[in-house]
Amino acid sequence: MEDKEKILIVDDEEILTDLLTEIIAEMGYQCEIARNGIECLEKFERGQYFDIVLLDIQMPMLNGIETLTKLKTFGLDITIIMVTASRDFEDAKVALKEGAYDYIVKPFKNIEVMTVIKRAVERSRLIKEVKDYQENLEKKVLKQTNQLVSLYADTLEAMVLALDLRECETGYHSYRVTKYALILAKKMGVADSDLAVIAKGALLHDIGKIGIPDNILLKPEKLTEQEMEIMRRHPYYGYKLLKKIKFLEQEAEIVVSHHENYDGTGYPEKISGKEIPLGARIFSIVDTLDAMTTSRSYSQAISFEEAIELINQASARQFDPEVIKAFIKIPKEKWIKARNSIEKADFDYLKNLLYSLNES
Ligand SMILES: [Fe+2]
Ligand SMILES: [Fe+2]
The missing domain is CATH 1.10.3210.10 (Hypothetical protein af1432)
Structure with missing residues (x-):
């Protein structure tokens, strides 16, 4: 069976994280919570991986945009969804420019969240498929290179032998x-x-x-x-x-x-x-x-x-x-x-x- 997508919720409001956890569980995906941006970054630094990150914009210490910018420096293909209050709509625009995939506006209906997450999952799967394809291609190329190397080696070896025989x-x-x-x-x-x-x-x-x-x-x-x-x-x-x-x-x-x-x-x-x-x-x-x-x-x-x-x-x-x-x-x-x-x-x-x- 295919691995279920892993989703990380980064939010300091407990009511919200509870609600999102419930929705995600209902959709059949695994999820974890980080209480702020720093906790989120630490998880990735420790080598944990999440396909999708739900990132609240208004957070103490490191806000959502700052967290997003730092996450990008890891060079991972994470699909990031910003969670924003309607008043910081401008911030959502900035986040999209910075590489976020989509955003959810608070307060939200469950169905809205589900739609956005579903789309994000599709994108994440597509990225994985492309990556697998590339890796397979690399293996194929390596195999062909080895065959070529072997062919060259045979030819050169025959030349060396011919030389010694001459x-x-x-x-x-x-x-x-x-x-x-x-x-x-x-x-x-x-x-x-x-x-x-x-x-x-x-x-x-x-x-x-x-x-x-x-x-x-x-x-x-x-x-x-x-x-x-x-x-x-x-x-x-x-x-x-x-x-x-x-x-x-x-x-x-x-x-x-x-x-x-x-x-x-x-x-x-x-x-x-x-x-x-x-x-x-x-x-x-x-x-x-x-x-x-x-x-x-x-x-x-x-x-x-x-x-x-x-x-x-x-x-x-x-x-x-x-x-x-x-x-x-x-x-x-x-x-x-x-x-x-x-x-x-x-x-x-x-x-x-x-x-x-x-x-x-
Ligand atoms: Fe010589
Ligand atoms: Fe010699």
């Missing part, structure tokens, strides 16, 4: 560095809400390599300076690609900065220190860690122990010393375990992250 000798580099970035970010005490951004930035970091021709990307020998120059465009390509997707804007900032060095000798912008987003400062360490510990045609993998030491030596030059401080506290076993755990089952990573982000 550069097959790096294996699942993108997935490994995502895991690694999360380990280091957590050690840094990064807030949960930012972890998802860092993880997605890590997963997508080299997405711009899609724009690098095969003969450069897949060249087994060392690249010439000219080829390197083309290769160095990949952070910017990735940025351009992700910037177009509204909910990946923050990740795009990590992607564009993932080859910047702490001392400003990196690329593409040669920014330095804290100018480089924290996510990128964290990421570049784990990217290097994975590159060093993975064999490629032009370089042999070294042990995690050696890699950690070499990275530590590049503190304040290539890497942020603060992040390095956290990095060297992580035992090498943790990295090895994470590396070994990358399996096919992990590949819903991006989708899960996007979902968790959307729900929060």
Whole structure:
């Protein structure tokens, strides 16, 4: 059964409140009484809610108009009916201007009061219906957004996988560095809400390599300076690609900065220190860690122990010393375990992250 409308009577005259209570009860609605404007406001402040308020204009302390003005500041959709003596008809006009819905003139006949209350109830129900409709609409939109997010995530994930497969000798580099970035970010005490951004930035970091021709990307020998120059465009390509997707804007900032060095000798912008987003400062360490510990045609993998030491030596030059401080506290076993755990089952990573982000 639908909830009955709740009505608040605000009046200092007992005879009147008794009469109105009787009428309202007869109509089948619930009602409460407040002896003055302050009592009325206190009820709302305590979180009580009434659909309709019958507000006497002539009251001691806070009069009806003042109470009405204050009630409006709560931003609630209350239907307010002023109760006025015939002599303060001017006040009723002011009240209507201030947002009251209707008024009753004392002395009144029961039937007059009933008619006004009935109309007020209809209005109040209409407001509720509109509100419910809007809320439902919001839920629908959110559901559709989630479907869209999932679709995007699938597409991006396929792109990442395609990239890793194309550069097959790096294996699942993108997935490994995502895991690694999360380990280091957590050690840094990064807030949960930012972890998802860092993880997605890590997963997508080299997405711009899609724009690098095969003969450069897949060249087994060392690249010439000219080829390197083309290769160095990949952070910017990735940025351009992700910037177009509204909910990946923050990740795009990590992607564009993932080859910047702490001392400003990196690329593409040669920014330095804290100018480089924290996510990128964290990421570049784990990217290097994975590159060093993975064999490629032009370089042999070294042990995690050696890699950690070499990275530590590049503190304040290539890497942020603060992040390095956290990095060297992580035992090498943790990295090895994470590396070994990358399996096919992990590949819903991006989708899960996007979902968790959307729900929060
Ligand atoms: Fe890169
Ligand atoms: Fe990388």
